[in-house]
Amino acid sequence: MMRVSRLTLVLASTTLVLGACRKKPVVAPQTEAPPAVAQQPTRPANTTPAARDTMEEYRTKLAATRARLLETIYFEYDADELRDDAKSNLDSKLSVLNANPAVKIRIAGHCDERGSDEYNIALGRRRSEAAKRYLTDRGIDASRIETASFGRERPAVQGTSEEAWSRNRRDEFEIIAGGDQLRAQ
Amino acid sequence: MPQTTSFSVSRRVTRFRPVAATMLVAMMLTVGMAAPSRAAAQAQPPGVSLSTRYVAGQKTSLIVLPVKGANGDSVSTMLSRDFDYSDRFNLVSTSSAPVVNGPPNYALFSKLGVDGIVQPTLLPSGWVRVALHDVSKKAVLNSKDFPLPSPALSPAWRSAMHGVSDAVEEWITGQRGIAQTRIAFTRGGRVWIVDSDRANVTPATPSGMSPQWLLGGRGLVYSVLDGVRNPIMMTDLGTGSQRTLASSSGIEHSSPAVSPDGRTVVYARGSDTGTDLYAMPIEGGASRRITVGRGRASTQPTFSPDGQRIAFMSDRSGHPEVYISDLDGTNVELLTAAAFGDRDYRAGPDWSPDGRLVAFQSRNGGTFQIMTINLRDQSVKFVTNDGRNDDPSWAPDSRHIVFSSTRSGTRQLWIVDTETGRSRQLTFGSEARLSAWSPRLLSQ
Numbered sequence: 339m340m341r342v343s344r345l346t347l348v349l350a351s352t353t354l355v356l357g358a359c360r361k362k363p364v365v366a367p368q369t370e371a372p373p374a375v376a377q378q379p380t381r382p383a384n385t386t387p388a389a390r391d392t393m394e395e396y397r398t399k400l401a402a403t404r405a406r407l408l409e410t411i412y413f414e415y416d417a418d419e420l421r422d423d424a425k426s427n428l429d430s431k432l433s434v435l436n437a438n439p440a441v442k443i444r445i446a447g448h449c450d451e452r453g454s455d456e457y458n459i460a461l462g463r464r465r466s467e468a469a470k471r472y473l474t475d476r477g478i479d480a481s482r483i484e485t486a487s488f489g490r491e492r493p494a495v496q497g498t499s500e501e502a503w504s505r506n507r508r509d510e511f512e513i514i515a516g517g518d519q520l521r522a523q
Numbered sequence: 524m525p526q527t528t529s530f531s532v533s534r535r536v537t538r539f540r541p542v543a544a545t546m547l548v549a550m551m552l553t554v555g556m557a558a559p560s561r562a563a564a565q566a567q568p569p570g571v572s573l574s575t576r577y578v579a580g581q582k583t584s585l586i587v588l589p590v591k592g593a594n595g596d597s598v599s600t601m602l603s604r605d606f607d608y609s610d611r612f613n614l615v616s617t618s619s620a621p622v623v624n625g626p627p628n629y630a631l632f633s634k635l636g637v638d639g640i641v642q643p644t645l646l647p648s649g650w651v652r653v654a655l656h657d658v659s660k661k662a663v664l665n666s667k668d669f670p671l672p673s674p675a676l677s678p679a680w681r682s683a684m685h686g687v688s689d690a691v692e693e694w695i696t697g698q699r700g701i702a703q704t705r706i707a708f709t710r711g712g713r714v715w716i717v718d719s720d721r722a723n724v725t726p727a728t729p730s731g732m733s734p735q736w737l738l739g740g741r742g743l744v745y746s747v748l749d750g751v752r753n754p755i756m757m758t759d760l761g762t763g764s765q766r767t768l769a770s771s772s773g774i775e776h777s778s779p780a781v782s783p784d785g786r787t788v789v790y791a792r793g794s795d796t797g798t799d800l801y802a803m804p805i806e807g808g809a810s811r812r813i814t815v816g817r818g819r820a821s822t823q824p825t826f827s828p829d830g831q832r833i834a835f836m837s838d839r840s841g842h843p844e845v846y847i848s849d850l851d852g853t854n855v856e857l858l859t860a861a862a863f864g865d866r867d868y869r870a871g872p873d874w875s876p877d878g879r880l881v882a883f884q885s886r887n888g889g890t891f892q893i894m895t896i897n898l899r900d901q902s903v904k905f906v907t908n909d910g911r912n913d914d915p916s917w918a919p920d921s922r923h924i925v926f927s928s929t930r931s932g933t934r935q936l937w938i939v940d941t942e943t944g945r946s947r948q949l950t951f952g953s954e955a956r957l958s959a960w961s962p963r964l965l966s967q
Contacts, residue, residue, distance in 0.1 A: 416868075446750070454870035454884065454913060455957055456733060456778040457836060457843060459748065460791065460798035460820035463775060467795055467818075487775050487793055491712075491732070491748050 399522035404513075407434045407443070407520075410494075411469065413507040416453060418464040420472060424509075428472045431511070435478050437523055440516035444484040445469050448510065450503035451490045462487030469509045484514065583638045583695060586615040588623055592645040594675045598684065602641060604720055605688035605702035608947065610923070610940035612695075629661040639664075641691060649673055653687060655694055665694045678723050682964070685719065699963070701918045706925050706949060707734035707743055708936055708958035714745050716760075717936075719918075721949050728758050728765070733778055733957050737805075738785035739965035744768065744805075746777045746790070755779050755790050757805070769803060769810060780824040780833070781805070787850075789813065789833060791822035800824050800835060802850065813852040821846075825874045825881075834858060834872040834881050845872045845883050845896075858896060859883065859903075871914045875921040876962075882906070882915035882924055882941075893926050895941060906941050916960045925949060927956040 409431075411424035420428070435441060447465030449458035466485035474480045495505040513520070585606050590598045599617045606612045621631040627640055640656035646668065654666040669687045672679040685703035692700035704719045707727060714728040727734070731745040742759045754770035755777075768788055769776045775793035782789070789802045792810070798820040800813040814821040814837070821837040834847045840857070848855040858881060859869040868886035875882065879898060884891045893907040893915045906915075910930030917924055918938075928937045936949040936958050 453868070454823070454836070454843070456791070456823050456914075457820065457838075457870050459775050459777045460793055460822050460838075463793040463798055464818070464820070470795070484773055485795060486750060486773065488748060488750060489777075 396522055400520065403434055403523045404517075404520060406430050407441070407513065408511045410508045410510050412504060413465055413509075415450070415503070415507065416461070418447075418461060418468045420468055424469070425472065428469060432473060432476055432478065434520075434523060435473065435482070438516060438520055440519050441513060442482045442484070442515035444486060444512045444514045446486045446488055446510045446512070448488050448492060448494070448506060448508050449490045450506040451493065451498070452503065453490075455490055459487050459489035459491075462489045465507075465509050582611060582613045584613040584615055584636050585639045585641055585695075586620055586632065586635070586637045587617050587641045587643070588620050589617055590643050590645060595645060597676060598643050598645065598651060601681070601684050601720070602643060602688050602691070605685060605700065606641075606692065608702065608720065608938075609688075609692055609700050610943055610945055611692065611700075627656055629656070629658050632656075632658045639695060643687075649675075651684075651687060653691060655691060678718075681718065681722060698920065701920045701923060701963075703964055704919060705740065705961045705964065706916075706936065706958050707736065707745075707961065708950065708955050709733065710950075710955045711953060714743060714758075715955075717950060721951075724950070727760065728756070731756060735779050735781050735959050736961045737781060738962065740961040740963075741965065743959075744779045744781055744788055746779060748775065748777065753777070755788065768805065768807070769801075778822045778824065780826055782826050783828055783830045787830075789824040789826070789850075791820075791824070793820075798822055800833070800852070811851075813848070813850070815852070823871055825872050827874050828876055828878045834874055836870040836872060836883075843868045843870050845869050845881065847881075858898075858901075859885070873916050873924075875917045876919055877921035879921065882917060884913050884915065884926075893924060893939070904941075906939050906944070907946075912937075914957055916958055918960045919963050923960075925958050925960050927958065 409427055411427050412421065413424070414421065435443070445466040447462035449462050453461070463485065466487060470480070470483045470485050473483060490506070493506045494508065495502045587599045587603045587606070589595065603614050603617060607614045615635055615637050619635065621628060623642070632640055637658055640658060642654040642656065644652045646652055650668050650670050652666065652668045655664045656662070657664045667690070669683065669690070671683050674680065682703055688702040689700035692698070702719055705716050706719065707714055707716050709732040712730055712732070713726055714731050714734045715724060716727045717724045727743060728745060730749070731747045734743045734745040736743060737757070741761065742757060744755060744757045747754050747756055752770040752772055753775045755768040757766045757768055758764065769790060773794070775798070777791045777793065779788050779790040786805055787802050788805050789800055791798050792801050797816045797818040799816050800821050801810040802813055803810040813833070816837065816839060819837065819839040821835055821839070824833045824835040826833055830850070832847055832849055834845055836843050837846050844857055845859040846855055847858050870884050872881050872883045880895045881898065882893060882895045885894045890911050891913055892905055893912045894903050894905055896903045906924060907926070907928065910928045912926050912928045915924045915926040922942055923938055923940055925936055925938050927934050930937070931948060934954045934956050935951065936955045937946050938949050939946040
């Protein structure tokens with residue numbers, strides 16, 4: 339389920355890039371892509387093979403950048419401390435956010451089904467705040483990050499195994515502004 | 524203190540002595556529920572007048588006579604079941620009743636071990652007459668005609684019949700029963716209501732969770748975690764109207780509690796400063812902060828019966844425990860600590876309507892059980908020992924508790940009698956949780 343949704347995100351972001359190129363060529367100068375490439379979808383016949391390769395590369399890079407920014411981070415049971423893998427994930431989000439000052443994100447904390455349902459709303463809130471604090475402590479303006487909690491109410495994966503629980507103890511990331519101006523890294 | 528009842532019990536309790544009785548009750552509780560030894564210190568003569576019979580290990584035996592006429596079977600079945608669910612009586616099956624024409628043959632009922640005969644009669648007016656016979660006195664102890672709304676078997680008719688059960692129970696025990704109550708709960712992202720005998724499972728709100736009852740059962744306060752404004756809502760069960768009590772963007776409002784006078788709602792507010800308790804007038808107005816957690820969480824408030832204090836859970840010490848404070852947040856005391864290890868987990872407190880006990884969930888060996896703590900001497904008692912159990916809520920009799928449990932597989936609501944340990948399943952089907960037992964319902 340997680341894999342599917344992430345794939346959907348990648349596809350969606352690719353579609354967004356294509357859409358942006360097609361409908362708003364003015365966006366192109368703000369990207370690192372050469373102007374000729376931005377017009378590629380409307381006049382594919384005129385595009386050289388080299389330019390098409392560059393476009394493909396750029397699209398791939400942009401999708402990867404977006405995926406990095408949106409990648410879910412995970413927590414231990416009943417904990418809001420950031421794990422080492424979550425910290426390195428946030429470090430790479432940090433560079434994306436630094437390179438894209440117009441981008442604003444929302445972080446939503448989630449819990450597994452264990453523990454008190456109502457306390458889990460508070461725990462999810464702390465998980466989102468932990469990620470936000472990591473980013474703001476490293477220079478990201480707090481106004482660029484919203485936080486929320488869904489407690490255990492919106493599991494990513496159904497099931498009562500540790501495998502399912504570990505996929506549900508998470509922070510999800512969402513771009514709430516500036517996504518159409520995202521620059522690939 | 525145990526009182527003698529007008530209902531004769533001489534056959535069983537001629538040599539009743541309170542001290543021995545207390546010890547016996549304690550032993551019964553300990554054996555029945557694997558309670559810690561502290562339970563013995565906490566046991567008290569339960570109930571009002573029937574405590575003497577629990578001591579003897581024998582409850583008052585009742586039989587409900589067959590009822591003639593259309594829906595007569597439903598009348599005797601409902602009354603029998605309500606008496607059974609009260610956990611205060613032994614029920615002798617209606618089908619084994621000797622034929623009664625005119626005065627009952629009390630000697631025959633005595634041979635069946637019956638103490639009391641409940642004799643309902645459906646009247647041509649649609650009312651029901653109920654006579655209670657005391658077998659040992661060979662006399663009618665009480666008789667009354669009760670109105671029943673039509674049509675028969677409708678939810679209103681069933682509610683009235685539960686009211687009859689509760690009245691008869693009061694004749695016998697001195698305490699009104701809890702058959703005429705309902706339980707609100709959370710299922711599939713909305714609030715539902717079920718009658719105490721698990722009939723009439725009905726959706727009550729379009730969305731939401733964590734319901735709490737308004738005075739007299741007239742409405743519900745609940746929370747909605749929609750990811751937008753996450754409001755505290757109120758619904759009037761008579762009109763179905765919905766009203767927003769607290770709501771703002773980027774904030775989680777959750778876990779509401781209604782004060783006993785119905786004028787104040789306390790809820791948890793989650794923001795970038797943590798999750799803290801706030802109080803607001805139910806008619807609307809500014810919210811007042813109660814706890815200052817500085818990033819730690821306080822949630823799950825429950826009012827004392829006098830409305831002056833609240834119990835709630837907080838992880839301010841590093842792990843979840845139950846605390847008590849005044850309504851303004853001062854005079855905080857840690858309620859659950861002494862008896863437990865450091866890294867364990869207590870949550871979901873609910874203050875009993877009689878003010879004596881707080882029920883809560885406690886993680887023991889990885890799984891949650893429902894426990895009670897006596898506010899006078901801090902003694903604790905297990906009331907569950909099977910499966911994972913969460914979110915206790917007291918019945919108005921301060922004796923039964925509804926909670927969610929995984930003991931049958933999917934999480935469902937169960938009811939336990941804290942005095943005998945007897946439990947029964949209340950809901951079936953998809954997951955049910957976060958429940959609240961209604962107060963006594965205002966006249967139907």
